[in-house]
Amino acid sequence: MWRSPRSRDRRTVVCIACGESVLREDAREYDKEGNRWDRRDKEFEHLCVDCDDELCHQPRDGLESLVLSIESDGLSQEEFLARYADAVADSAKHLDDG
Incomplete structure (x- = not known):
């Protein structure tokens, strides 16, 4: 039923x-x-x-692994964001080169 x-x-x-x-x-x-x-x-x-x-509903493939790769104990928010911005810029550069 x-x-x-x-x-x-x-x-x-x-x-x-x-x-x-x-x-x-x-x-x-x-x-x-x-x-x-x-x-x-x-x-x-x-x-x-x-x-x-x-929220942005764009695909997030690889985001979790990227965050885990730059994360570390005692990292300030500013340091984390700087590392994240650098990693994203490097990733975009590799896509442009490929």
């Missing part, structure tokens, strides 16, 4: 961006690996609609 639309899951989740609690059915799934369609062995985080609308 089909459930009525009103009997949907009424759990709440917390938006990882703003901390607001929203109904699960009203939230957007966030996958830090950038592939929410591959659901095997994953636990998704969630965003409220407003925070999701503010």
Whole structure:
């Protein structure tokens, strides 16, 4: 038997961006690996609609490995951002050369 639309899951989740609690059915799934369609062995985080609308929805292939490669203990935000900007510039340069 089909459930009525009103009997949907009424759990709440917390938006990882703003901390607001929203109904699960009203939230957007966030996958830090950038592939929410591959659901095997994953636990998704969630965003409220407003925070999701503010995100860039461009592909993020390689982003996680890039961040992990430049990250280190005790790195200030400014140092991290400088390393990130340098790494992205180097990557773009290699694409232009290839």
